Every structure is written in structure tokens, then in C-alpha cells.
Amino acid sequence: MSSKHHKIRVGISIGDFNGIGPEIILKSLKDKSITDFFTPVIFGSGKLFTYQKNVFKLQTNFNYINSPKEAQGGKINMVNLIKENSNIEFGVPTEESTKLAIASLEAATEALLNQEIDVLVTAPINKDEMIKYGFAHAGHTGYFEEKAQKKAVMFMVTDELKVAVSTHHIPVSEVAQHITKEKIKKQVKQLVSTLKEDFCVEKPKIAVLGLNPHAGDGGVIGREEIEIIQPAIKELFDQGIMAFGPYPADSFFQPEKYKAYDAVLAMYHDQGLTPFKTIAYEEGVNYSAGLPFIRTSPDHGVAYDIAGKSLADQTSFSEAIFTAIKIFKNRSEYKDLTENKLRTKVSHITNGVDEDLPTGDE
Template sequence: MIKKAENIIVGISIGDLNGIGSEVVLKTFEDSRMLELCTPVVFANVKILSFIKRNLESAVVLHGIDKLDQLVHGKINVLNVWKEGVDLNLGVNDDKVGEYAIKSFVAATKALKEGLVDVLVTAPINKYNIQSEDFKFPGHTDYLDQELEGDALMFMVQDNLRVGLLTDHVPINEVASRLTEDLIVKKIETVRRSLIRDFSIGNPKIAVLGLNPHCGDGGVIGKEDEELIKPVLKKIFDKGTMVFGPFAADGFFGSGHYEKFDAVIATYHDQGLVPFKTLSFGKGVNFTAGLSKVRTSPDHGTAYDIAGKGIADFNSFKEAVYLAVDVYRSRIQYEEMTEKPLKVREK
């Protein structure tokens, strides 16, 4: 049975309390129709969120709970992950606030693993103030990759535009050395499986961008495209995966060529995210493909410069909630279809 939409429980980690995370969460659920889509559970503290709500003059009603079995469908539930007060200085990088961002995230991830929430949507964190002896990860994705089954892949999504990465948060001078046949094969397979299971695309077409300008111009400005990427893509294609490339990155998006494919895989972070964020108009979502559970996040950061001013655009966070619910339901449908394949009527 497909789970009813309003009963899909969306766990939300609050992110950096000095940033715009709380604002975009509250603004998203000011629209009461969102509570018909899902049941949100914010992992934070109801007193802190109530303070931020008053500061933003938000009309939302928060329902504080101390255990997840106390949640109420049709309400904005706030699970009290901590009891003590937190001193906020909106717009300021604060290591202490970073600790609470991780408390929220770790608790939400634990609930996701245990099946107490169905999906996870993460508000933005500051990658610098979250570091500690207990948490030594560059960000959300690396921790989720450790805690959940699978191989995490950053997959940026906005409607039919989907951009994955062979390497993500890697210094540019290390990208070429990180590219291997095994990595390329694994990432393409992760994208292919995600397109089928998470987006209900039967036989997806995938484009891969080249590493060097003009894909190396036959080796004149780099040999990786000709000697590594192209042969690997041919092997994968010959085994039945509809993968094409490498394509020169400079004109690929501007020409609209990306529209011919179900997903595009860039070789490094900015090669994929610069055109994605240019085309997505503030509605892009960061989806972590390849994991056993569903996690999404908005495609922006903490935005300290506008924190507390009530002017943050919440559309990316709202789209992250929509996508999390859509992917969750798509996975249920996929599992039901694969477990109970349709019978072919005999002639």
C-alpha cells in the first residue's frame, strides 16, 4: 500500500540557528496546505523556535513534543532535542551554535535510521563551526554516507534538470587524481539506479561532461578525457547503460543540450553547480542519491548577511520537502512493482 501523503513524516534538522534555516522552515509551513502533504518534525527546541517565530512575526503554530510517539499529524511538531536555552546572535558564526546544529542533525539521522521519520530535510549548516572531536565530517553528506547504507552522491534537482557529480567537495588541484575507472563506473551506476527508482524513469539517458577544456582537444590540453573518461563510458554503454560523452562543458548548458538527457554528471563541483544554480532560479534541491533513506536540502547556505531580516527566499527549502516526499513515494511504488511484477496476459 502507498502511504498516505499526510502521514509521511518529514524529519527536519534545524541547521545553523544564526542563519536563515529556521526562517525558511517556518515560512514553508506557514502555508497550511503543506500539512496536507506531510507531517513535519523539526529537531530543535520549541522555545528557541518560538522566539525566532516571534522575531519574524510568523503566524505558524508550533507543537512541542519530547518523544516522537507524541507527534500529531496536521501540526508542526518540534521535538525538543535539548532543554537548555541557546544564546543567538543572528548572522554571526558561532561554534556553540554549531554544536546545536549537529545535535539536531545527529538526532534526526538516528530517527531516520530507525524508521521513526520517513525522510530527512536538512536546513543549512556552517561547515566550519560544526567541527569537533565528536563530529569530523565536512558536512551532512559524508556523515550520512557513514550512517546509511549505500554510496552517497550529490544530485542537484530542479524539475527535469538533474546534475550529479563525480567528485564533490574536493580541491580543484586534486580532481584529476581522484578520477578512476572504478569511481566513474560507481557514480554512473548510482545515478542510473536513482533515476529508475527515485524518479520513475525506465531507461534513463545520462550525459557526462569532460574534465578539461574542449575535452582536452585530443590530448593537447589534458589527456584524461581521451585516455580515461571516454574508454570507460564506452565500456559502460556497451553493457547496456545509456551513457554519452564526454561533452565539452563550456557550451553544454547554454546551448540547451542538457535537455536531451535525464541527468548530467559533471566531473567536479563548480562545473556542475554553477550552471545548475544559474538555471534553477532559487528552486534547486540537493538530493543525496544512492542511500537507503531519502535526504534532501535546499541548494543554499546559511546566508548570515540576511539572517533575522525576514527576507529569506524559502522556495528552495519548500521544493526540498516536495522532492523528499515524491522520492519516498516513488521508492515505495518501485519496491511494490519489483516485488510483484505485472503479469503479462497470455494471448
């Protein structure tokens, strides 16, 4: 359904309820006018959220439903996955909180795949605890890749800074063996498509970072730049893709440098996410780019140390919601534009006129 014809249905998975997930969800939805902009659909527990809203002294009313199909516009909808009371132990992951985190994620994802919600925003999870109870992935990204049967790019975004990472949650000792020329080329091409379709960037410019200190110093501190990264960038550039680098990571994240590009491809997790989270602070959003559906999350974790203390800042979660909405609208408009362009092209050819050829009266 086009975003022009209905309020976007934003699915929300609750993460570990002994962390700050429910708190930032409640705070993000506390404005009574929020449902004028979108329709929230939380996959959780009415009793759990009623308890937590009382802890944080928030006046939030829910529309309790059994299925996302029953969600109503103008209301904060709660899909009741469990009807029993929850044993809340703020700051401590438990079997109960972990299993509900898994159930919430799975139910929300099923609704997303069935188009019962339009986008999904995921609250923070404890990956280690979830693996103990049968979750087979080292994070959200791998889980969504499996569901989509397609590789995603972990893309951290704000309006001014967008950083992707070539390798995700793997040990630093294994990073070099996971970097290949073909992988870099594919990821840069995916970033270009994402920037065009989801962020309305007409001619994206991508900066690629080196792997080694000083981008290898001409091979003195490693040869990955010479043998893998530089050749990948050259082939991309020869194909008309504006990819540049490899740049030394230690000096790249200065405003006059990173602002000259539409996105940055870092080689590994901390190389990209450490400067991103330092610069973006509370406004950063994690976006799983390259998938057929839209999923975002805040750029922080479960924060057990402040759970239950009403100290959690909801800014990143709110940004994740509105980023998902913006991407949904941008993607819908891009699809409409390209389909209209194709229909126009077919119509011209059918009428014996190729619009790419001069007609004689130009």
C-alpha cells in the first residue's frame, strides 16, 4: 500500500525488558499527538508495559490486540504476546526477559514479512543471552539477512554522517580474511542504490577507508590496500561509480573531510562505529540497508546500568522511528517515479518514438 494512502504502521519489538527498551519506547510515544504521524504497533505485553509506565510515571494508553491485523490508526497498539505478569529485574538479563525479546522480534518480523506492518524498529537486545536460548545469530543484522535471503549492509545514519561497515560482528583477528575486492565492490554498489532509493541522493559519493594504520603506508604496514581495496575502488570508478580512497581512518572523521561524502565504508565494526557514535552521540540510527523491507534501531545497547532509573534518553529510538518512516516514503516515491518513467518510455516506443533520440525539433 502506498504511503500516500494510509498512516505508516510502525512495528516495534521490545528488546530485553530488563534493559531500557520499554522505557525508550514509552518515552518516544508519550506525546499524545504522536499517532497523528504514524500508527505504532508494539509486540510485547500489556501487563509488562502497564507496570513500566507506572515506574516511569508516564500516561500512555494502549489498544490491546491479539494480531497486528487488528491495529487501529490514532491509537498505540499493543500486540499481547503474553497475558501473564512478568517478573521484572531491572539491570539483569533473565530467561524470561530474553525469551520475550526473542518472541517479540520473531512476531514483529513475521508481521513485517506479511506486510501487516510497514516498517520495523527494534529495541536493544542482549545477543549473548539470546544465543543461550536458541537465537542463532550474533545480532539483528544476520537474523534479518536470513529472513530476507539477502545480504545487508550495517548502515549507521544521521542527516550529516552515514557510515557502513564491510564486516560486522566478527573478531578483529578475522577481519582481514573477510575483506575481498568483490565484497567491497558489491557493498559500495549497494550503498549507492540505498542512497538513491532511500535517501534521495542523486549522485552518491562514497569514501572507502583503509584497513591498516595510515592506509598501509604504501605497503609498509600491510598490503590489503594495494592488493584489494585500491583495485576495487578503481574498478568501481571505471564503472562510473564515485568511490574514493582508501583513506586513513585515524584522520578521516574531521568535519571538512567526511562531510564531502554522502557515505563512508569502513572495513570493520569499531573502525566505523566508534567515530560515528562519538560524533552522532544520541541521534544515530542503525539501518539494515539493502533488504526488501525496512528495519531501523537506536545506535546503543540495553544499558542495564541505568535500567529502571528513568535516565534513558529516547532520542536515538525516536530518530529510528522517524528515519524508518522517511525511508518508507522515499522508497515509495522512488518506486513511483521509476515506474512512471518506465511506463512513459514504453509508451513512447509503442507510439514509434524513442524519447532518447532527437525528434528533429530540438
